Amino acid sequence: MLSIIEQRQSVRKYDPTASISKEQLIKLLQLAGKAPSAWNLQHWHFVAIYGKEAQQKLLPIAYNQQQIVDASAVVAVLGDLEANKKTDAVYDPLVAAGKMTKEVKETLAKQIEQAYTNRQYARDAAFSNASLAAMQFMLAAKAEGFDTCAIGGFDTQAFMEAFHIPHRYIPVMLITIGKASAPAHPSSRLSIEEITTWVNG
Amino acid sequence: MLSIIEQRQSVRKYDPTASISKEQLIKLLQLAGKAPSAWNLQHWHFVAIYGKEAQQKLLPIAYNQQQIVDASAVVAVLGDLEANKKTDAVYDPLVAAGKMTKEVKETLAKQIEQAYTNRQYARDAAFSNASLAAMQFMLAAKAEGFDTCAIGGFDTQAFMEAFHIPHRYIPVMLITIGKASAPAHPSSRLSIEEITTWVNG
Numbered sequence: 001m002l003s004i005i006e007q008r009q010s011v012r013k014y015d016p017t018a019s020i021s022k023e024q025l026i027k028l029l030q031l032a033g034k035a036p037s038a039w040n041l042q043h044w045h046f047v048a049i050y051g052k053e054a055q056q057k058l059l060p061i062a063y064n065q066q067q068i069v070d071a072s073a074v075v076a077v078l079g080d081l082e083a084n085k086k087t088d089a090v091y092d093p094l095v096a097a098g099k100m101t102k103e104v105k106e107t108l109a110k111q112i113e114q115a116y117t118n119r120q121y122a123r124d125a126a127f128s129n130a131s132l133a134a135m136q137f138m139l140a141a142k143a144e145g146f147d148t149c150a151i152g153g154f155d156t157q158a159f160m161e162a163f164h165i166p167h168r169y170i171p172v173m174l175i176t177i178g179k180a181s182a183p184a185h186p187s188s189r190l191s192i193e194e195i196t197t198w199v200n201g
Numbered sequence: 202m203l204s205i206i207e208q209r210q211s212v213r214k215y216d217p218t219a220s221i222s223k224e225q226l227i228k229l230l231q232l233a234g235k236a237p238s239a240w241n242l243q244h245w246h247f248v249a250i251y252g253k254e255a256q257q258k259l260l261p262i263a264y265n266q267q268q269i270v271d272a273s274a275v276v277a278v279l280g281d282l283e284a285n286k287k288t289d290a291v292y293d294p295l296v297a298a299g300k301m302t303k304e305v306k307e308t309l310a311k312q313i314e315q316a317y318t319n320r321q322y323a324r325d326a327a328f329s330n331a332s333l334a335a336m337q338f339m340l341a342a343k344a345e346g347f348d349t350c351a352i353g354g355f356d357t358q359a360f361m362e363a364f365h366i367p368h369r370y371i372p373v374m375l376i377t378i379g380k381a382s383a384p385a386h387p388s389s390r391l392s393i394e395e396i397t398t399w400v401n402g
Contacts, residue, residue, distance in 0.1 A: 030393050051400075
């Protein structure tokens with residue numbers, strides 16, 4: 001596992017003849033969906049762009065980066081701006097199974113509705129929680145022998161129009177997945193001293 | 202690795218007598234810092250709250266959740282709202298080593314400065330990229346035999362004041378880390394059909 005983390009690198013050159021099966025991609029998306037999320041609202045939605053024609057459609061939207069079409073598939077990770085609408089779907093099965101009282105569920109539902117009156121909170125939560133799933137997807141992919149690259153540089157407006165994304169969702173990143181055709185260059189990292197502050201005591 | 206993903210669950214009850222060494226925590230934070238990020242700007246900063254006195258100080262800020270003090274440590278994951286200021290630190294070593302031309306660096310620096318004129322972009326990027334590192338931290342922790350819980354419910358304003366956080370950073374989540382004192386309940390997940398849209402072709 002730790003070696004998977006060490007070995008994962010952003011790959012921008014893919015073998016265009018390699019492929020990923022739909023079953024394999026589903027398995028990775030299921031693993032991604034096991035990420036934690038605030039109130040377990042699972043603020044992610046994945047758009048699996050699977051097939052060369054669909055990838056060609058995405059190409060200009062991602063500023064013609066060749067990896068979009070050379071990769072075996074592309075997954076768009078969306079964040080859910082209205083994750084509060086999932087409250088019943090997430091909690092009702094627990095209430096039905098006797099694992100949560102109706103009263104606890106109602107208390108949680110009120111907290112959630114209160115939080116979602118704040119649009120900035122909704123957006124922050126969408127970006128944060130969807131990214132937890134995105135990272136889990138990339139690590140699961142590496143463990144299964146696939147390479148990935150997270151892409152923030154694309155025209156989100158054009159993406160939403162071309163792929164008919166409801167305004168409930170906000171595009172967070174694209175992730176290309178496939179087999180590297182050339183090893184990625186290791187990227188420089190800030191030192192642990194630069195990225196950490198200790199509060200001891 | 203896939204079993205680590207399957208087994209990681211949000212643990213809210215910790216063994217208060219368990220501990221994590223500073224070296225172990227540094228190792229996990231270093232692994233977290235290997236997450237990908239937009240332009241490799243590494244938009245995360247970790248505040249390691251290490252020691253019972255420091256954890257007690259955090260307790261009321263996190264609404265008196267017992268896990269804050271029972272955990273072996275707490276890591277606050279901050280997002281960097283001014284990650285553009287890292288451009289030189291990230292790219293100058295590559296230029297010095299002859300791995301990137303000065304012209305390419307300047308082009309990237311201009312793109313980055315342009316993006317950071319948009320404050321919403323800066324905030325979205327802070328939440329998204331810091332969360333990638335957070336997920337990697339939680340999985341690395343599980344692989345090393347520790348349990349974690351990501352916490353969104355805390356008073357971010359009070360946190361920034363109590364721990365003297367510069368306004369450059371925005372708190373994204375707290376993560377408790379330690380040894381579970383009771384097994385976590387598996388949480389319900391939406392089905393793969395509910396979380397995925399396929400664009401085939």
